[in-house]
Amino acid sequence: MKRFVLLFSLLTVLCVTGCAAIGPRTVVRDRFDYSSAIADSWKDQMLLNMVKMRYGDAPVFLDVASVISQYQVAGQLNSNFSWSFPPKGDSQGVGGVAQYVDRPTITYAPLSGEKFTRSLITPIPPASLVTLIQAGYPIDFVFRLCIHSINGIRNKFGGAARARSADPEFYPLLERMRRVQDAEGIGLRMKKVDQETAVVMIFRQKVDPAIEADILANRKMLGLDPQAQEYRVVYGTVPSDDKEIAILTRSISEILVDLASLIEVPEVHVTEKRVNQTIVEQTVSGTPVRPLIQIHSSHEKPADAFVTVRYRDYWFWIDDRDLPSKRMLTFIMIVFGLVETGGKEGAPIVTIPAG
Numbered sequence: 001m002k003r004f005v006l007l008f009s010l011l012t013v014l015c016v017t018g019c020a021a022i023g024p025r026t027v028v029r030d031r032f033d034y035s036s037a038i039a040d041s042w043k044d045q046m047l048l049n050m051v052k053m054r055y056g057d058a059p060v061f062l063d064v065a066s067v068i069s070q071y072q073v074a075g076q077l078n079s080n081f082s083w084s085f086p087p088k089g090d091s092q093g094v095g096g097v098a099q100y101v102d103r104p105t106i107t108y109a110p111l112s113g114e115k116f117t118r119s120l121i122t123p124i125p126p127a128s129l130v131t132l133i134q135a136g137y138p139i140d141f142v143f144r145l146c147i148h149s150i151n152g153i154r155n156k157f158g159g160a161a162r163a164r165s166a167d168p169e170f171y172p173l174l175e176r177m178r179r180v181q182d183a184e185g186i187g188l189r190m191k192k193v194d195q196e197t198a199v200v201m202i203f204r205q206k207v208d209p210a211i212e213a214d215i216l217a218n219r220k221m222l223g224l225d226p227q228a229q230e231y232r233v234v235y236g237t238v239p240s241d242d243k244e245i246a247i248l249t250r251s252i253s254e255i256l257v258d259l260a261s262l263i264e265v266p267e268v269h270v271t272e273k274r275v276n277q278t279i280v281e282q283t284v285s286g287t288p289v290r291p292l293i294q295i296h297s298s299h300e301k302p303a304d305a306f307v308t309v310r311y312r313d314y315w316f317w318i319d320d321r322d323l324p325s326k327r328m329l330t331f332i333m334i335v336f337g338l339v340e341t342g343g344k345e346g347a348p349i350v351t352i353p354a355g
Contacts, residue, residue: 026069030069034067038064038067040307042333043306043329044308044309045061047295047307047308047318047329048316050256050259051260051263051295051311051316054260054263054265055269055311056275059256061110061111061116062108062109063109063110064106064109065107065109066106067105067106068106068107069105119252120251121251121252121253122251122339123235123248123249123250123251124249124250124252124335124339125235125249126199126233126234126235126247126249127199128338129142129146129247129249130188130189130199132146132335137331138178138181139178139186140174140175140178141331143155144174144292145250145255145258145292145331146250146335147247147249148248148250149237149247149248150173150222150247151223151239153167153169153221154166154167154170156170156258156281157254157258158257158258158259158260158261158262158279159257159261160261160276163261163279166282171284171289172284173221173222176214176215176217176218177218179210179214180203180207180215180218183208184204185203185204185207185208185211185212185214186203186204187201187202189202198233198234199232199234200232201230201232201233202229202231203215203219203229205229222245223242224242224243225242233245234246234247252335252336255332255335259292259293259332261276261279262278262279262292262293263278263295263297263316264278264294264295264296265297266297266314269312274312292328293318293324293325293329294318294319294322294324294325295316295317295325296316296317296319297316298314298315299314299315300315302315302319304319304320304321305318305320306318306322306326306329307329
């Protein structure tokens with residue numbers, strides 16, 4: 001009987017403890033665990049798709065549509081007793097079962113369809129670039145990644161079909177724009193022009209003489225009216241007049257292709273013509289221009305990586321000590337979310353019990 005009481009007490013404690021862990025207390029643990037896992041998987045997916053594009057493979061994006069976590073605590077206690085007259089004696093039996101079940105169900109939805117494809121190949125609207133710059137991102141950072149040209153001055157592009165170096169004026173132009181932005185000598189805003197909402201770039205008056213010299217140099221390089229303070233920002237290659245700034249923006253697909261061209265691929269793959277040689281960045285005034293992102297490769301898995309994926313028996317990764325590359329990967333995901341317009345309609349949904 002003492003054993004029965006002891007076992008009953010133990011099962012009761014287990015059930016009470018299990019019930020106490022289910023409910024509100026699981027929210028903090030589950031929210032952060034699942035959000036971290038989803039964020040890490042997005043980084044892996046983005047890097048893997050860039051690597052695949054470098055090798056001419058098709059990128060595939062899979063979204064986590066929902067996560068449903070189910071918990072169950074169950075306990076069962078049974079006992080049996082039997083008596084018989086001598087000489088057979090008597091017998092007793094006590095049994096118990098305690099069960100704790102965590103059964104998450106995760107739903108995946110492939111990003112596909114006409115809307116999603118169009119969002120990948122449609123150039124980013126100049127208004128979206130204004131949003132990013134107003135959010136605090138450096139103008140040179142945004143323009144190096146997201147535009148092909150500004151008033152005909154071309155950016156570098158690494159796509160194999162039309163690879164090119166940047167025009168000599170491009171990087172000095174961005175350096176001056178960054179200095180003007182840091183000195184709060186430039187502003188971007190939305191304004192009604194001819195009954196339409198337009199993006200306007202404004203240069204402030206009464207700034208530091210050094211910044212004023214940068215503004216004048218940029219106006220001259222872009223062919224702008226030196227007396228005007230406001231310039232309309234439009235999508236295109238060539239401005240219609242000297243009060244217009246024409247920006248030819250890139251699509252998400254072009255951004256990924258350009259960044260993929262910077263991946264350090266194994267030399268054996270280049271020799272075997274499985275992939276093109278990595279493009280070497282040009283120099284400005286004798287100083288090499290830092291690549292937008294640095295992605296390494298090796299046979300051995302790296303020990304200190306921010307994100308790493310395996311492809312064709314090689315590891316591709318971003319070093320955890322490379323802060324600019326880490327920021328770039330995060331920024332790509334922000335831009336990806338900024339222009340993504342859906343595309344799950346009609347796509348097959350895969351639901352997997354993960355428990």
